[in-house]
Amino acid sequence: MVRDREAGSKVSRRIFLGGAAAGAAAGTLGGFSRAAAQAPAIAQDVRTDVVIVGSGIGGLTAAVRAQKAGARVIVLEKAYEPGGTTAHSEGSVANNRFETIREDTPLADPEVQRTVCDNVPRFYEFMDRLGAPIAGGGGGGGRGGPPQAGGGAPPAGAGRGAAPGGGGGSRSIAPVAWVNFMVEEVESAGGKVLLETPMLRLLTNRLSEVIGVLAEGPDGPIRILAKSVVLATGGWMGNAQMVTQNITRYFGNLHQRNASFGGRKPLLTGDGLLAAMQLGAATSEGGFDGFYGHMMPARPTKPMHNPLSTYSMYHGPYSVVVNLHGRRFADETQGKQTGKPRGGGEQLINQEVARQPEATAAYIWDESVNVERACADCALGDKDKFPAFRDIGAPVATANTLAELADQMERWGRGIPAAEVMRQLTEYNQAAENGKAWALPIPKAIAAQAAPIKQPPFYAALGQAAITATHGGLRVNAQGQVLSRTGRPIRGLYAAGVDIGNFNNYVYHGNLCIGAAYGYVSGDNAAKQAEPRGGWDIGSLTTG
Numbered sequence: 001m002v003r004d005r006e007a008g009s010k011v012s013r014r015i016f017l018g019g020a021a022a023g024a025a026a027g028t029l030g031g032f033s034r035a036a037a038q039a040p041a042i043a044q045d046v047r048t049d050v051v052i053v054g055s056g057i058g059g060l061t062a063a064v065r066a067q068k069a070g071a072r073v074i075v076l077e078k079a080y081e082p083g084g085t086t087a088h089s090e091g092s093v094a095n096n097r098f099e100t101i102r103e104d105t106p107l108a109d110p111e112v113q114r115t116v117c118d119n120v121p122r123f124y125e126f127m128d129r130l131g132a133p134i135a136g137g138g139g140g141g142g143r144g145g146p147p148q149a150g151g152g153a154p155p156a157g158a159g160r161g162a163a164p165g166g167g168g169g170s171r172s173i174a175p176v177a178w179v180n181f182m183v184e185e186v187e188s189a190g191g192k193v194l195l196e197t198p199m200l201r202l203l204t205n206r207l208s209e210v211i212g213v214l215a216e217g218p219d220g221p222i223r224i225l226a227k228s229v230v231l232a233t234g235g236w237m238g239n240a241q242m243v244t245q246n247i248t249r250y251f252g253n254l255h256q257r258n259a260s261f262g263g264r265k266p267l268l269t270g271d272g273l274l275a276a277m278q279l280g281a282a283t284s285e286g287g288f289d290g291f292y293g294h295m296m297p298a299r300p301t302k303p304m305h306n307p308l309s310t311y312s313m314y315h316g317p318y319s320v321v322v323n324l325h326g327r328r329f330a331d332e333t334q335g336k337q338t339g340k341p342r343g344g345g346e347q348l349i350n351q352e353v354a355r356q357p358e359a360t361a362a363y364i365w366d367e368s369v370n371v372e373r374a375c376a377d378c379a380l381g382d383k384d385k386f387p388a389f390r391d392i393g394a395p396v397a398t399a400n401t402l403a404e405l406a407d408q409m410e411r412w413g414r415g416i417p418a419a420e421v422m423r424q425l426t427e428y429n430q431a432a433e434n435g436k437a438w439a440l441p442i443p444k445a446i447a448a449q450a451a452p453i454k455q456p457p458f459y460a461a462l463g464q465a466a467i468t469a470t471h472g473g474l475r476v477n478a479q480g481q482v483l484s485r486t487g488r489p490i491r492g493l494y495a496a497g498v499d500i501g502n503f504n505n506y507v508y509h510g511n512l513c514i515g516a517a518y519g520y521v522s523g524d525n526a527a528k529q530a531e532p533r534g535g536w537d538i539g540s541l542t543t544g
């Protein structure tokens with residue numbers, strides 16, 4: 001069971017499959033003769049129909065879907081509790097309209113976007129049939145826990161329960177209750193959710209069909225043979241090398257705003273993507289330099305707690321944003337880049353900050369933003385976030401004049417020169433007063449977000465870019481099958497959730513929707529996967 005964020009109740013660890021229990025529940029496989037003789041010492045051999053790797057929304061949806069289609073399932077989870085980033089989220093499963101998101105993200109994968117848009121409504125119906133805790137749509141929140149109001153921290157443009165891309169109304173899972181509900185669904189139907197049991201690699205036969213996984217259980221390596229595997233390991237934002245190569249050299253400065261938050265070791269290290277690439281899987285054609293996240297206070301002296309949205313600096317587009325040199329460096333609204341009249345949300349300027357020195361920048365705003373705008377695009381509770389930033393000891397400033405504010409910022413000791421901040425604010429305010437912020441050398445293109453910073457008191461907070469989910473990932477088709485570099489499906493291999501690439505491409509349309517839709521599709525297809533043509537001989541364990 002995953003901890004309740006509010007109540008902080010204890011995690012109950014699931015007991016690892018015992019030998020006899022494993023045989024009864026999942027079907028122990030005998031006869032590894034030749035392969036077993038040459039393989040590393042295997043503590044257990046297990047046989048099931050579908051292995052699901054990861055227990056977030058992608059993995060758990062796939063698991064229950066596969067079970068409903070008649071499959072025996074085993075879910076592997078690397079962490080000590082299920083739920084991944086899904087359990088930390090605000091729960092809004094975006095119901096995007098295909099035409100709208102195509103227009104917003106022409107470089108994204110149209111097949112993936114179409115599949116997500118078509119299947120989110122089916123996911124809602126599936127959840128209603130199960131009685132899962134999902135709000136909106138008259139479902140009443142299900143039997144698994146309290147429903148959440150719609151909204152949460154959905155993609156830009158979504159209001160409470162609204163569809164970000166103009167679809168027919170988005171719905172929200174109650175994240176922690178939903179994860180617990182789905183784990184119970186899996187287990188009550190005879191499936192297993194194995195915690196602290198990471199997949200190490202995929203197993204293939206001599207025809208390169210995927211026939212299972214090698215995992216690391218508490219008692220040693222465990223070999224699970226299955227007709228199919230669904231990868232749902234939640235992205236690669238904790239993989240220092242990949243983030244450094246694709247996104248920013250300031251990996252060490254990024255907040256991990258995901259399941260790894262506050263943990264000693266990153267969980268989300270691209271395990272699904274890398275395991276599939278070892279078998280020749282294709283990566284998405286785009287998305288690798290983009291990611292989703294929201295700025296969070298820089299180097300607070302006290303810990304931040306869930307929900308992480310409390311500290312998310314959603315008001316960036318309404319602020320003036322300067323780097324450690326005191327200079328504006330990007331359009332806070334990113335209006336020109338996206339061409340979107342309403343802007344793309346704070347996640348865009350967060351991506352720009354990630355590439356600035358130390359992935360750090362200061363947001364400067366005034367009382368009008370605090371009162372009316374601080375959370376206008378996220379529909380979350382408290383609008384005034386300044387007290388939350390101050391209470392955790394983050395570098396903040398407030399003053400009745402901009403000059404005093406800039407002096408306080410210089411005293412943060414991070415090298416931000418007050419004179420440069422004042423020069424930037426003066427230039428910005430002059431242009432904004434005349435409605436010409438779009439004409440600045442670094443424009444602020446969206447007029448509705450480009451008011452002058454003039455109503456005291458003034459505020460500033462130092463933030464660091466935060467990474468919640470990567471956009472690049474595996475190439476998949478509409479059936480959820482992972483494609484090889486030749487464009488053919490890799491037999492027996494499926495994906496769900498953020499492991500799938502290029503649904504979002506710089507601009508963000510939601511992440512839970514990828515797990516919901518592809519969990520629904522891939523779980524069903526994985527359950528219907530025929531036995532491997534090349535049999536169960538584990539070629540790859542011995543040869544590579």
Ligand SMILES: Cc1cc2nc3c(=O)[nH]c(=O)nc-3n(C[C@H](O)[C@H](O)[C@H](O)COP(=O)(O)OP(=O)(O)OC[C@H]3O[C@@H](n4cnc5c(N)ncnc54)[C@H](O)[C@@H]3O)c2cc1C
Pocket residue numbers: 053054055056057058059076077078079082083084085086087088089090091092093094151152153154155197198199200232233234235257258259267268269271272307308309468469496497498499509510511512513515
């Ligand atoms: C504060 C916050 C608010 C958010 N709000 C929203 C929102 O309202 N709407 C929205 O669309 N998105 C939201 N998100 C983003 C969203 O929660 C995630 O992107 C989404 O949950 C990812 O789902 P997933 O199933 O792909 O991965 P996850 O939920 O992260 O699950 C992946 C799991 O795989 C496990 N794993 C990794 N490697 C292995 C391995 N080798 N073996 C076994 N297991 C492994 C991980 O431990 C993890 O548990 C929010 C995120 C945060 C932090």
